[in-house]
Amino acid sequence: MEDVNSPVRHDGRVDFEPYRGELVAYCYRVLGSFHEAEDLVQETMLRAWKARERYDPSRASVRTWLYRIATNVCLTALEGRARRPLPSGLGAPGEDPGTPLTPATDIPWLQPFPDARYDMEARTDMRLALVVALQRLPARQRAVLVLREVLQFSAAEVADQLDTTVPAVNSTLQRARAALTDIGDGHTVAEPDDRAAREVIDRYLRAFEAADVPALVRLLADEVVLEMPPVPLWFRGTGHYGAFMRRVFELRGTDWALRPIAANAQPALAAYARDPDGGRWLHSVQVFTVADGRVTRNAVFTEPQVLASFGLPRRISSDRPLPPR
Secondary structure, eight states, X not given: OOOTTOSBOTTSOBOOGGGHHHHHHHHHHHHXXXXXXXXXXXXXXXXXXXXGGGOOTTTSOHHHHHHHHHHHHHHHHHTTOOOOOOGGGTSOOOSOTTSOOOOOTTSOOOOOOBGGGSOOSOOTTOOHHHHHHHHTSOHHHHHHHIIIIISOOOHHHHHHHTTSOHHHHHHHXXXXXXXXXXXXXXXXXXXXXXXXXXXXXXXXXHHHHTTOHHHHHHTEEEEEEEEETTEEEEEESHHHHHHXXXXXXXXXXXXXXXXXXXXXXXXXXXXXXXXXXXXXXXXXXXXXXXXXXEEEEEEEEOOHHHHHHTTOOSEEOTTSOOSOO
């Protein structure tokens, strides 16, 4: 029986599928878009299939060869592109929680990564803070940093993937490291263990479903950030966060149902709001950063394309329980 995990089949053909998940994660880190990452990995697979007869296993492993193709595909796609930000990277925080929530549809917003879509053993450095920071680097620096420091390719392998020299790779890596240090977006801050973070988010879920704003605020760090792409408005601090949540319950009602999920190797919640007809509709996916037992950031995503990527039901009836937590 054929081993489906082997990169080379018994008939000599190369099997690319075992690498799809990690390639999507790689392209996502470089691009900041889950949907575009999937599309470009599909293009990578197509190019590899067309070039399969020219693959030489004596020169590089299948994995290294695929990353070479994927890197070139990503760098080509990024030519002339603007970076993908979150609202907190575009300007000062808002001061009025009653400001109209007007989407900015002309901005290519950063997207979250739905963890359940791909069964990968590790999601090293998928956190939103790092992906946001990477977006501020030139495309080539992004690729070198991820290939060397996240995926642990050697400088020689990266030089081959980028068709350059080892000194050039090392120089690019140094510039990327220096730039991330200057950005200071907290990408080096360690996350707490999953259990501790999940306990905080479970308490957040219960407080949200109870529309208990004081209980929500007690779970927040003093300088907590709340942002809601595609709305460019964002807030900092527990006072503004609490005031905004009161506005949410006034506008959308207090009958919400939430389901724990995961995104970017971080705890997340899918939030369902009450429908006028009595059912519930998928309102948002909220991705949390938790540190020292408090929520330090909540990135709330509402774009239909982003919500669809999580494979969640768009609508549920009021008498139907949410999918298992």
